[in-house]
Each structure stands twice: as C-alpha cells, then as structure tokens.
Amino acid sequence: MEGKLMRSKSDRMLAGVLGGLAEYFNIDAILLRIIFVVLTIPISPLILVYLAAIFIMPNERRMDS
Numbered sequence: 001m002e003g004k005l006m007r008s009k010s011d012r013m014l015a016g017v018l019g020g021l022a023e024y025f026n027i028d029a030i031l032l033r034i035i036f037v038v039l040t041i042p043i044s045p046l047i048l049v050y051l052a053a054i055f056i057m058p059n060e061r062r063m064d065s
Contacts, residue, residue, distance in 0.1 A: 006060040007053075015054045 004024075011019030011029050018036055022029035040046045 005057060007057045009060045009062055016059070017050055017053045017057060020057060020060065 006020050007016035008019030008023055009016060018032050019029050022032045
C-alpha cells in the first residue's frame with residue numbers, strides 16, 4: 001500500500017496517525033513521535049492538527065492470511 005497516507009493499525013500509540021505518517025515517509029515512528037512531542041509543547045495547535053488527522057486519515061487495511 002505504498003503511496004497512500006493511512007493511520008497505522010500495527011504501529012500506534014493512540015490512533016495510529018504518527019505511525020501512518022512514519023510508514024508513508026519511511027522514517028522511524030519513535031523519531032517522529034519525539035519530534036511531535038517537542039513541537040507540541042510550544043505549539044499547542046499541533047494537538048488540533050493531530051485530532052483532525054484522526055478523522056481525516058483512513059485506517060490502514062490489512063489482508064488476513
């Protein structure tokens with residue numbers, strides 16, 4: 001499912017938004033989470049962006065074996 005921005009079902013802490021972004025940009029999810037927390041402290045509107053992304057980004061679809 002390359003090229004599609006979706007919330008991750010396997011790499012999630014809250015809703016899978018940052019895990020999905022990490023998969024999309026092919027970067028480490030932990031690094032993205034650390035950057036998000038550091039930026040969220042002085043820039044609280046990022047929380048609203050995260051909450052909006054929960055509703056905008058579709059869930060990842062996994063094929064069952």
